[in-house]
Amino acid sequence: MKKQYLAITGLAVALGITACSSKPAETVAPATATTTAESAPAEEELEEKYFYGYVDSVTGDTVTITSDNGTTAKFDVSKAEVSGAEEIGVGDEIEILFLGDISSDTTEAKSVEIITSAAAEAEEKAAEEQDQAISGTIEAADDDTITLKTEDGTYTFNGKIAQRVTKNGIKAGVKAEVTYYGDLEDQEDKPVATRIVTEDAADSAEAKEYTLTGKVAEVNADFVVIDTKDPDNTLFTFSGSGMFEGLAVGDTVTVIYEGTLTDRTIMAIGVK
Template sequence: MKKHYLAIAVLALALGMTACSSKKAEETTAAQTTEAETTTAAETTTAAAASESDQDEDYFYGYVKELTDQIVTVEDDEGKQVKFTYADAEFSDDRKLGVGDEVEVTFYGELSDGENKAVFIDIVTSAAEEAEEAAAEEEDPVTNGTIEKVDGKTMTVKTEDGTYTFDTSIAQQVTKGGIKAGVEAEITYYGDPEDEEEPAMATRIVTEDASDSADADIYMLTGKVLQVNSNTVVLETSDAEKSIFTFVGEDGMFDSLKEGDTATVSYEGTLTGRTITATGLQ
């Protein structure tokens, strides 16, 4: 009977050792597999990097024609279009890529008819920024500040950028309490506010108490009619330079005017353009 128990104990020990060996073998195999996979992935990445570095670096210049989340289509001056994936590309600055941008794309190897991988994109000019600048040029500059002094046809205003004097001889005045010292105002102008010899010309002054009025949304200029026809009028203003402004509107807009009349024309855009778009006759 003791021999029988001993045999059973030996058999149990043998089975335990077999199971333990099997488990260790499985763990070793799994570890070797993981290590092999990691090594293979690393080798693949290294091989890809080496493959890229072995190829010549090249550039493609043009303008962004189409844009998706992953692919940009660039067209050169001759009309050739090339697609680039740019998810991993570096950019020259923080500006967002957009349709119409002027770009130079760096890539490796030769261009294919399919998708090419961009490694660097230099945004030479931004279409969005150019549009913003063009829009800004179509309107006269505006500043806000506190009126410090009103002296005849000049006004001194303290702004965040400094204290400036404006010529107010032709300025449209939108106010309830008047243009006077201590009042907050918005001044539309043209010229250089920092020019002390020739003050910038204020074309519109809107005081804070009238900023919500209907007139605050209208731009107007008053002057003497020098020339007029059905859709065009030339006004001479009362400033020292006797400035002349040409307005163009719809046919028949100025039929009621004649030379020598004093007229007030509402307009949009900038007063510094060759012609100004007239929106009405006041």
């Protein structure tokens, strides 16, 4: 009996030692977790900040921009909400929202507002340098006017000075593209057709040229003023170095040009 008592006592001591040795392990883990939580503030605790500037480069989802004072920063825009244009491009004027401080490497952007799109500006400028064009089906046409039915509506154009490019005639039922200047919605002061190209002549060499025909009102080697048959849209001035030698006042001339007929002086690229 004495031996059994000692054995039980020994077991109890052993169990007690084991229980004591496990206590320090239980207290270490919570201390470590608390320290980590304190060193990494929650996202909602970070201050919202903005960075304004112009885009220097776009590489994948990384955008590099420079501010007005010359500070350059890189932003990851993979998760950012982009507004103002469909995509970010070099030269864009933008403002980026981010949280906390700017990283020395790459900062995560929360949103990007494209204030000015360089691509959109370039497109607008290019459009300003050309007369507008619209396609549809001709409803009626004569020497003075052409009426075109399009997906957006039916419009009548002043066609007196229009270059006419066609194989089988400009007539009702034929599909055509009309280049013009003026306001489509103003049917009192009708938009002016500068070129009419029917579908059957769309691939012709003439369809690749922009021309205006009239009589020479004034001329020297480097410029010519031509008077068209439309009294309301007349006296167009073209410039071209040495291009107009041999022309005289009163001659009928066709000038090949580029750009828009609404320019004060239009660039001529040929004469025929």
